[in-house]
Structures are given as structure tokens and as C-alpha cells.
Amino acid sequence: MRVVVVGAGLSGLMAARRIATQNHEVVVLDKGRSTGGRCATRRIGNAVVDHGAQFFTARSDEFATIAGEWMRAGVAMEWCRGFSDNDGHPRMCGAHGMTSITKYLAQGLDVRCSTMVFSIERASDGWGVRLDDGRELLTDVVVVTCPIPQTMSLLANTDLSIPDGIRTIDYDKTIAALVVVNGDTNVPQPGGVQNGDDTFSFIADNKQKGISPERALTFHCNPAFSEMHWWNDEATTHDLVMQLAAPWLGAATVTEHQPKRWRMATPKTTWRERCWSTQGIILAGDAFAGPRVEGAVLSGLAAADVVLAS
Secondary structure (H helix, E strand, O other): OEEEEEOOOHHHHHHHHHHHOOOOEEEEEOOOOOOOOOOOEEEEOOEEEEOOOOOEOOOOHHHHHHHHHHHHOOOEEEEEOOOOOOOOOOEEEEEOEOHHHHHHHHOOOEEEOOOOEEEEEEEOOEEEEEEOOOOEEEEOEEEEOOOHHHHHHHOOOOOOOOOHHHHOOOEEEEEEEEEEEEOOOOOOOOOEEEOOOOOEEEEEEHHHHOOOOOOEEEEEEOHHHHHHHOOOOHHHHHHHHHHHHHHHHOOOEEEEEEEEEEEEEEEOOOOOOOOEEEOOEEEOOHHHHOOOHHHHHHHHHHHHHHHHHO
16 A cells, blocks of 8 residues: 655654555655654754653553653653652653654655655546656545645645634644843743743753753743734734743843744644544544544554554
């Protein structure tokens, strides 16, 4: 069976790995320069900064087994067991940034980054996945794991009847700032603050987290702030974010700072099942099983099971 997976984030890579174990022909396509999706890590000089997903938890036995495999492979580690207090529940992260995990999952797969999918259309025998450079990949099955608005755009030329509960899923935006500093800051141990003030939904100290040799902070603005300022001038907004971050930076000296924006950061609603399928098209991702790392992983595995059962 020929299978094309659109998206090299957690859902896409987990689906591709499971399908590939059954000796099917699998190709993973992603418009980004590397794997990861929202498991995103940036290097700024010697600093290592997670600027998408910050950590993950294991709430099910199924995912706990997978997370244990990642930890044994050395690509994930425990960060802490709570931010404001120790609640006993491990928060885990990529051992060298969150992309450590997706790089591990991509090993042995045919993953083609910097490859933009333009549309998905019916072919005489299955489906045609058209790329923006004019090429077309013919396949029996397509697993689409990108955010729902992008998914709907790719499927615009099909006659598929996709439920309103999926078609209308929208996403919260996230404006972020990545800040490299010298000196100590006011971010307390263990280096993570959830909903610390009226602006920031999460603040991470990537050095305390254990992934960066230099102190580098990630500031995620909350959905209300991000929505309010999304269409404003990016440089002006970034300056405002840096001003609002000052109490957390304390007396540390800022040596580098960069803006980052996530247009589709977190789904506002999710579909009730782990994936959805019809006629050789399977939709998956964190909009199907909850906006967490665990949800994305389990959605990708569910999509693979649908493919393998067909």
C-alpha cells in the first residue's frame, strides 16, 4: 500500500512509523525545514530554546509506555513534578529540546522537509498529492495531520463531506518572545511558570529545564493578549512583550531576543474521536485527541490503525 502522510509533527511521525512496520510504502511531507511541528527548538548562538510545546505528561498507560521508550532512548527526560509545587506527576521534555523526540521518530522514514503540499485531489487510482512545485505523488491513502484550516484548504477540491465539528475547529494564537540573558532572573525553580501574570501563559527557563548551556527564556503570551495584538506591527508588539517580560528578567542582561508567532497554536475545540476517516483520507492531530503531546501521539497511532485495517 502507498501512503502519504502530510505533516512531520508527532501525529504524522507516529502514524508513519506504525504503518512502515507493516512494510507499506510511506512518505512523510512537511513544509518546514525540519521535523517537529509545534515540537519546536531554536538555537540562538549557544542557547537552546524550546519555543513551541514546552513539556508533556503521560495520563494513559498507552502513552506512558511510549514516553518510557523515549526516555530509555535518551531523547526525553523528566523535567520536574510540578511548577508551583510538587504534585508527584512527571513533566517530561526532549532531552536536547523538544525536537529531539521528532528527530528520533523520523529515523528510518522517508521524510521530505521543505516540501509544500498544495492540494489533495482524486486520482484514477487513489489520490494525487500535488506539491507547490508542480509535482504529484500518487497514493492509496493520505493521512493529514496539519491544523484543520490548512487541512480543509488542501481538501477543497474534493467532494468529501467532513463533519461541521471538524471543519469549524479554530485555534488560539500565541505570540512568543525568545530571550537570551546573562545573569540570574526571577523565574523560580524548576524553571517553569504557568499563568504567572496577566500577559504570559507560560514562562520557561531553558537552562533550568536542562536543555540549554546558556540562560534563555521562552515567554508565551496568553490567547487574549495574542489575539488583541496579533494584527499590530510585529516589531512594536515584540517591544511591548519585552517590556512586560522585564519583571521576570530581573537584573539579568539581555544579550539577544527574538519574536515568534504561532498562528494556530492550540485548538479551541477538539473532535470527540482520535481521528476521522473516509475513502482513503484520514485526518489526525492534536485537534482529535486533545491539544497535548499525548493527544497528538495517540491520534497518530489511531490513524495508522485505520490505514492498516483498510
